[in-house]
Amino acid sequence: MVNAYVVVILSLSFLFLIHCLLFRRRGRSNGAQLPPSPPAIPFFGHLHLIENPLHAALSQLAERHGPVFSLRLGSRSAVVVSSPECARECLTENDVCFANRPRFPSQLPVSFDGTSLGNSNFGPHWRSLRRIASVHFLSAQRVGGMSGVISDEVRAMARRMYRAASVSPGGAARVQLKRRLFELSLSVLMEAVAQTKTTRQEADGTDADTDMSVEAQEYKHVLDELNPLLGAANLWDYLPALRWFDVFGTKRKIMTAVNKRNAFVRRLIDTERQRLDDDDDDGSSNGAKKSMISELLTLQKTEPEVYTDTVIMTLCTSLFTAGTDSTSTTIEWAMSLLLNHPKILKKAQAEIDSYVGNSRLIAAEDMPHLIYLQCIISETLRLYPVLPLLIPHESSGDCRVGGYDVPSGTMLLVNIVAVHRDPSVWKDAETFRPERFEDGMRDDGLLVMMPFGMGRRKCPGETLGLRVVGLALGTLIHCFDWERVDGVDVSMAEGGGLSMSKVVPLEAMCKPRDTMGDALGKLF
Template sequence: METSISYYLWLFIVFLFLIKKYLQKTNKRLPPSPSFSLPIIGHLYLFKKPLHRTLAKLSEKYGPILYLKLGSRPVLVVSSPSSVEECFTKNDISFANRPQLLAGKYLGYNYTTVIWAPYGSHWRNLRRIAALELLSSSRLQMFHDIRADEVRSLICKLFRWSNGSEPQSLDMKSTFFELTLNVLMRVIAGKRYYGEDIGESSEAKMFEQIVKESFQLSAPNIGDFLPVLKYVGSGGLEKKLVKLQKMRDEFMQSLIEERRKVQSGSVSEQKSKTMVDVLLSLQATEPEYYTDEIIKGMMQVMLSAGSDTSAGTMEWALSLLLNNPEALAKAQTEIDEKIGKSRLIEESDLANLPYLHCIISETLRMCSPAALIPPHESSEDCTVGGFNVPRGTMLLVNAWAIHHDPKLWEHPEQFKPERFQNAQERDVFMYLPFGIGRRGCPGEGLANRIVGLALGSVIQCFNWERNGEEMVDMTEGTGLAMPKAHPLLAKCSPRPTMLALLSQL
């Protein structure tokens, strides 16, 4: 009899517990969500490329705070300045984590790089190194001559290609890509891979392959949302990541060994120190922490985050200018008036070229490499816009949707650099090309210097034409940094007023 009573008592307790859990679940006020969710895959069936446009359409229908179930992952999508502000002010620490995606396991040295590391003391130290040791204003100024030298080399190359009877059609995607990679490799490891005085090398080809594959494989993939695919095969993605990381690791290690040989051979002046040299000096003081793996991770982040993004921004900017020749003429007039025709633009001139800044800002608004800000993840339960957001929810900020919202921007699909002439009056959460919050991009200063100097120089020195009568195709391709679907082909010719100067370079 006692056994029977005990059995029913426990059954009643379990029943109350289940009722409590059910009521807790139903009482949670989750954000709006598409009503139809399929078993296992959830809302993944709704997705089409490009992802930022799909999410923007869903937000138009369900609101700027959207809750999705993507396979096994709950996802919060925000696409309004007020919701972004709430995520990165009141809830900044709550959303300071990164989700553990497959790319971070392999390309992020098991989630230990500054991009992939979880929020904590290790990440804070990496961020401090990036901000103070590698990307501070004084360190960027130290590498000023490298940027100036590479942009001058670009101008000389364009002059040789274009100084003929008929303007030649140039592939500007690869041209800008080679410029940014040269700058970054010289800054990071003191090496240069592209130029008319440099023959093709297997090392340069490997370097380019590493950068391109890193962008192709770093984006979230279907296996990140449906872990079961790991056991049934998911297109061999994991094998590709393992192979790519092995190639990246060996390549970065060879660069470290080269700098070690340089350091042991002679003591370099502080001015000539590369970023690897700085990291090796930190390793000498704390070898247990600053391992070769930590150094390689920092190198890979610098190369991945700084190369394709800056090159892509310049390609998009020139494409927009070719489709809007009046803006190109206005930029040339500004440069002629402020700089003259007897010298090339220098970095110190950029502060005096507000319209050039407006062109770059408008390009980043319309065609930001970070159409979706790299994902965050909530480390605790929190609220956004009055809605409950459970712990472990992936946060996606749709910067593209905010940048193209007609409630925020007048005629958002039109290229209007003038809209940034009073940028200081604008809500900071309306414009997010470099992310926001404590995990915002630390390389903003370097990117602005490279893009400003290079774009300003090609505008100053050359007249540009489309490759044909039709407008430049502005279709977006697929990839982590929102590339153009079709590389920009354009024609340039030396501006008559710059011929004398260009002939002397």
């Protein structure tokens, strides 16, 4: 049996090599000027060059081959851009050409067979989803209306942290921020999407201080199962022959995690549908403000062919996936940077004290006036964008990038980290220096910030994400003094995967500020 497998693999490798040689010859014969490429090996192409973190490996290749180079990742062709000029060229001048998404077999079940907002190709279906999301989920009016929900959840987090510190030796608690921040992000979305508060209580009915809510644990467990199985880590997205064997049970693991995720969201939808039916029966709706799901279910009654259960599931799932881990990760990176730069942390506290004072907590209307806090967020997103390569794009036709020909069907990877740390554009590019944004960002065609992407596939949740990040980070800075555990520098090691997570989750010593004692006491 083993020998048979070896024969099959060798035969497939031989056929694939012939295909690559013929393809390469055909590419040369039409006179195309393709981007430069590192030496490849048969069958695998350049997969042997893929290392974690991927953006760092691609930056090293860009140093040798230039800001535009091509890779062959098994059966897939890819082009990597690493300069601000070329990134802008791809996402503005060639925006329509690169508006599609590559179809990865591992992500099809995750993305409802490639029909989710983030994974669907450019066309009528995507435009419909984008319109629904922009109008009913992520409009400026909807996000503005969520400010109260965000503030309530941020204050609940501050209250739990204050209580935990109050019962700790020396009045300071050792906190793992990622867990609390993930719960905060999920709680905001649970309340906004389904008007469902997370259950986080101990047996005596008081708020627990030591762990996440049941819902947050459930959803985080699903994401922890899915993330390692997606992206470059899954070789059978690039080597089709491996799908025949799947000796590691990758497909089964993906389907198990996806079923758990879908069951989680389906429960929310079913609960909202029952609530609507009950309101209709007793006439008790009274024009009350509806959750996002309730609003879509109401529209479903008049336009069932547009607002299908699958569409509602797809949009809710996209919002939960994009809005939980990304928001909490950004705040975690920001706090890690501030703990390693205590003078910047003190400067941020001084700004908030000067404008907000110490008798109350930060509110949404304060954010436009806290310029230095906004600079810290911008500098964090410059150095540690949540999606260091964005979501991959794919060309729908032939185009030119950086003077090179890019054939149709080529996957595009935009190395945002390289763009944001280009030393020819950014002074002290590797240094955390929020002051660089104090006079406003210069936009002369060279200096670009694109942590949420650019063009028509830009992340539509930017406004909501920044609102949560600003209020949460500002509250943590305003209400507490922070110290590194045992005085040791916080590790800034970057993990692999689709998002830029920390290898070592941030732990820090949290102590309520003496000047904020009265304001924190009012939270109970």
